Amino acid sequence: MRITIPLVGLFLAFAYARPDLCTLTASGGDDAPRLLKAMKTCVTVTVPKHTTLAIGTRLNMTGLANKHLSLQGTLKFTPDVPYWSENAFPFPFQTQVTFWVLGGRNIRIDGGGTLDGSGQAWYDAFAANSSTPRPIVLTIYQAKNVVVKDINMIDGPEWFNLINEGENIVYDGINIDARSTNANKIHNTDGWNVYRSNNVVIQNSNINNGDDCVAFKPNATNVLISNLQCNGSHGISVGSLGQYDGIVDIVQNVTAINVRMSNAQNGARIKAWAGPGVGSGLVKNITFQNFNVDKVDNPIVIDQCYFTSAANCTAFPSNVYIEDIWFTNVTGVSSGPLVAALSCSPDGRCNDINVNDFSVVPPSGTPKLTCQNVDINGNAATQFPLCAVTG
Ligand SMILES: *[C@@H]1O[C@H](CO)[C@@H](O)[C@H](O)[C@H]1NC(C)=O
Ligand SMILES: *[C@@H]1O[C@H](CO)[C@@H](O)[C@H](O)[C@H]1NC(C)=O
Ligand SMILES: *[C@@H]1O[C@H](CO)[C@@H](O)[C@H](O)[C@H]1NC(C)=O
Ligand SMILES: *[C@@H]1O[C@H](CO)[C@@H](O)[C@H](O)[C@H]1NC(C)=O
Ligand SMILES: *[C@@H]1O[C@H](CO)[C@@H](O)[C@H](O)[C@H]1NC(C)=O
Ligand SMILES: *[C@@H]1O[C@H](CO)[C@@H](O)[C@H](O)[C@H]1NC(C)=O
Ligand SMILES: *[C@@H]1O[C@H](CO)[C@@H](O)[C@H](O)[C@H]1NC(C)=O
Ligand SMILES: *[C@@H]1O[C@H](CO)[C@@H](O)[C@H](O)[C@H]1NC(C)=O
DSSP, rough: OHHHHHHHHHHHHHHHHHHOSOOOOOSOOOHHHHHHHHHHOEEEEEOOOOOOEEESSEEEEEEEEEEEEOOOOEEEEOHHHHHHHHHHEEEEEGGGEEEEEEEEEEEEEESSOEEETHHHHHHHHHOOOTTTEESSSSSEEEEEEEEEEEHHHEESSSSSSSEEEEEEEEEEEEEEEOOOOOSSOSSSSSSSSEOOOEEEEEEEEEOOOOSSSSETTTTTTEEEEEEEEEEEOOOOOEEEEESSSOEEEEEEEEEEEEEEEEEEEEEEEEEEOTHHHHHHEEEEEEEEEEEEEEEEEEEEEEEEETTTOHHHHSOOEEEEEEEEEEEEEEEEEESSSSSEEEEOOTTTTTEEEEEOEEEEESSOOEEEEESSSSOOTTTTTGGGGOOOOOO
């Protein structure tokens, strides 16, 4: 008896001190291996409030099933540019790399916590060497039924989110914020890129970044964007598509509704390549509705001669056909005279382009609307001049 009590006490003390496998605390070193193990072993993994886990090695979380990550605290990716340059997961698409691949089925991340990309190290590295690989924060990869809800994402080195081969993916209540603390710019900090994915919803989110707010890349289909506030971005963009010879790019059935776009390069945009030796595709059934713009350079844009000289666009019109496009109820104030620019390749490559209830005004003076090789339908068609015809 005299020795049992201390032994029990010792055992209890040991059990108590042993960190719970499924509720993670910071180890002081690289917490990635424990997070990986927990995600493999536990149904629910909790990162408590006020806990910051250091992620110093890449996260391969492919093939998960029925998992819940309750992220109340922070995952902070280490600013170890040399390590990540060598070890981030590579993606052939636009030669991207990522910290974290998450795949499988029935996965939920929520909890009000934060993904911190430690971007400043890359903003600085990129300023010194623009070939520095810069990891995407979170890549949903070969996944079905994923919900990411109530999460903050800060200071991504480059894109914040890539959805690569996903089906039924929902982001809801996401706050994205990228800021540089010095003169080095935050480049390519796209909020989301949707690639080869179907049935994607992105809603109720705030984005403060320096590149596309949301971009629909090749084979993004059935996507709903709703209730976003984008600040400082390059807009909601389809494309660019049709860049690569022999590749067919499709973007179809996209609705972007209730978007507030401030201090941005573009509002709603579609861009496709033309010229010799490029690819082909189809952009069909795209609706941009209830956009309110404030200090936006190009509130609505179609550019079917993207990165192509006028001469090459005439000689080699785009093989990405654009049809069934709706700009509806776009209002607000641009940053300069230009309020709309709808420019297609010659030879009828744009069809069924509709602009309704369009009232964007410049800060002062007469609004400028331009168009080329397009028959514009809708009650705002009369605001456009006679469209230029080339080729
Ligand atoms: C991730 O892990 C899976 C299986 O655990 C493996 O098949 C895959 O090759 C890994 N991915 C990378 C990019 O290392
Ligand atoms: C720039 O970064 C790339 C990729 O990491 C590297 O291969 C190259 O050597 C670097 N260039 C200089 C001048 O450091
Ligand atoms: C919005 O973007 C502008 C321009 O990039 C920036 O100066 C401003 O601080 C941003 N506002 C917020 C609330 O982040
Ligand atoms: C897009 O989908 C089409 C039709 O399924 C397919 O032919 C094409 O290869 C896909 N393109 C990409 C970039 O995945
Ligand atoms: C157009 O896309 C929307 C989703 O964005 C979808 O609800 C609708 O059925 C599509 N219409 C056609 C004719 O395909
Ligand atoms: C677009 O939506 C229509 C109507 O719901 C559907 O028939 C069609 O298959 C969808 N297209 C794609 C590429 O998913
Ligand atoms: C037009 O869009 C604005 C938001 O930008 C919204 O408040 C308004 O209700 C919309 N109008 C209609 C008729 O839907
Ligand atoms: C047309 O495209 C070819 C091939 O990309 C390029 O070499 C040429 O400079 C382009 N011509 C013009 C006028 O831009």
